[in-house]
Amino acid sequence: MxxxxxxxxxxxxxxxxxxxxxxxxxxxxxxxxxNFSIDFKPGYIEEVKISSNPSVEDVRAALSGVSGVAVKMVGTGEALAYQIRVGEDKSNEAIIDTINAALEKAYPDGSVTVLKTDFIGNQLxxxxxxxxxxxxxxxxxxxxxxxxxxxxxxxxxxxxxxxxxxxxxxxxxxxxxxxxxxxxxxxxxxxxxxxxxxxxxxxxxxxxxxxxxxxxxxxxxxxxxxxxxxxxxxxxxxxxxxxxxxxxxxxxxxxxxxxxxxxxxxxxxxxxxxxxxxxxxxxxxxxxxxxxxxxxxxxxxxxxxxx
The missing domain is CATH 1.20.1640.10 (Multidrug efflux transporter AcrB transmembrane domain)
Structure with missing residues (x-):
């Protein structure tokens, strides 16, 4: 049995x-x-390319002074880029200027290239x-x-x-x-x-x-x-x-x-x-x-x- x-x-x-x-x-x-992430919140999405190809942790550290920012890698090889998202209830381009300024400070000599910037509204x-x-x-x-x-x-x-x-x-x-x-x-x-x-x-x-x-x-x-x-x-x-x-x-x-x-x-x-x-x-x-x-x-x- x-x-x-x-x-x-x-x-x-x-x-x-x-x-x-x-x-x-x-x-x-x-x-x-x-605790919804910015994937489910209105805000900005910006894709940037950095010639030195730092780690995603380094990019996050460079943007540590900007609250509510999420960073992830997209693409591989020569197409490698960084997707930066920040929650914002309404259109406010000043936040993008702050992000770009922080990146340019961390990676000078024109190594940062902005590929695209989009704003996602509440409805989306x-x-x-x-x-x-x-x-x-x-x-x-x-x-x-x-x-x-x-x-x-x-x-x-x-x-x-x-x-x-x-x-x-x-x-x-x-x-x-x-x-x-x-x-x-x-x-x-x-x-x-x-x-x-x-x-x-x-x-x-x-x-x-x-x-x-x-x-x-x-x-x-x-x-x-x-x-x-x-x-x-x-x-x-x-x-x-x-x-x-x-x-x-x-x-x-x-x-x-x-x-x-x-x-x-x-x-x-x-x-x-x-x-x-x-x-x-x-x-x-x-x-x-x-x-x-x-x-x-x-x-x-x-x-x-x-x-």
């Missing part, structure tokens, strides 16, 4: 814990708001935020359709609830710790959605297999056995991925550092939700499941033949 851990006993406490964390996150969002920044939310919803909808085709409706809904849980947990931690939310954070959320659904599908595949082969009294036993069978895989996959993500968190800075921080939270939440949230919901929906019907839960019954 394979070892069976009683995961089902922790379903309710895990749901309560998640509920508390999400409520605390929502309260922080309502009271303190989300709000449109970007709306498109980001639409992207998340569209991704989850596609995953729900896929899960519904591959499994039954309750399995698909359990998987989607786990993904919504992971997204809310990440937003809660971003709000609680006031970590800057940028387009990189959107990439982190989408990465975790893909990671979490993969982990959930592996568990659901084992549940589907065990439904047809295990001799059990109730559906909780099927869930417990399936989670026990896949536990080592879930832990090993999460831990090995965390090695790389923690390295990014420790040895990088700026947006990559925040990206790695969000991934760490998401990886832990994804593993946790696949085991407790998704499985707990499916177990609740199938609480009246009877073993004698388990053999045909996912297959068509053979037609009876009278002799």
């Amino acid at each position: 394979k070892k069976r851990i009683q995961f089902s006993k922790a379903f309710v406490p895990a749901a309560i814990l998640s509920f508390v964390v999400i409520v605390v996150g929502i309260i922080n969002i309502c009271t303190r708001g989300i 920044s709000h449109s970007l935020a709306f498109q980001s939310v639409l992207l998340l919803v569209g991704t989850m909808l596609c995953i729900w359709i896929y899960s519904s085709i591959r499994f039954r409706w309750d399995f698909a809904l359990g998987a989607i609830i786990a993904l919504i849980h992971d997204s809310l947990i990440m937003f809660s931690f971003l709000a609680i710790f006031q970590v800057e939310f940028s387009t990189t954070s959107i990439a982190a959320v989408l990465t975790i959605i893909g990671y979490s659904i993969n982990d959930t599908v592996v568990i659901l595949d084992r549940v589907r297999e065990n439904i047809q082969t295990l001799e059990v009294k109730n559906f909780k036993e099927v869930i417990d056995q399936s989670l026990s069978d896949t536990l080592s895989r879930s832990i090993i996959t999460t831990v090995t991925t965390l090695f790389a993500v923690v390295s990014l968190y420790v040895f990088t800075s700026g947006t990559i550092h925040d990206f790695a921080w969000a991934l760490i939270i998401g990886l832990l939440s994804g593993c946790y939700s696949s085991v407790f949230i998704s499985s707990g919901f499916i177990s609740f929906v199938r609480k009246n499941w009877k073993p004698e019907f388990g053999l045909h839960a996912f297959t068509k019954p053979e037609p009876k033949t009278d002799f």
Whole structure:
């Protein structure tokens, strides 16, 4: 007999814990708001080329006297440039003059060339935020359709609830710790959605297999056995991925550092939700499941033949 851990006993406490964390996150969002980066704020974007090709950290240091500035590299080789963004509620070209003066002071002798300057208004920044939310919803909808085709409706809904849980947990931690939310954070959320659904599908595949082969009294036993069978895989996959993500968190800075921080939270939440949230919901929906019907839960019954 394979070892069976009683995961089902922790379903309710895990749901309560998640509920508390999400409520605390929502309260922080309502009271303190989300620390949006200038990706979602009106302001200026300027691209400059510097002949000496300094590191992005050096450019940030040169602009340290200008508040609310974000710098990142764009392009490679001869096309290498620096994109400078600064939040500004209304058009104010003086801020661009301040940025250019700081760059010319740090890199004299005409080594700084301004490639382009644009102003992003409120409407465009709000449109970007709306498109980001639409992207998340569209991704989850596609995953729900896929899960519904591959499994039954309750399995698909359990998987989607786990993904919504992971997204809310990440937003809660971003709000609680006031970590800057940028387009990189959107990439982190989408990465975790893909990671979490993969982990959930592996568990659901084992549940589907065990439904047809295990001799059990109730559906909780099927869930417990399936989670026990896949536990080592879930832990090993999460831990090995965390090695790389923690390295990014420790040895990088700026947006990559925040990206790695969000991934760490998401990886832990994804593993946790696949085991407790998704499985707990499916177990609740199938609480009246009877073993004698388990053999045909996912297959068509053979037609009876009278002799």
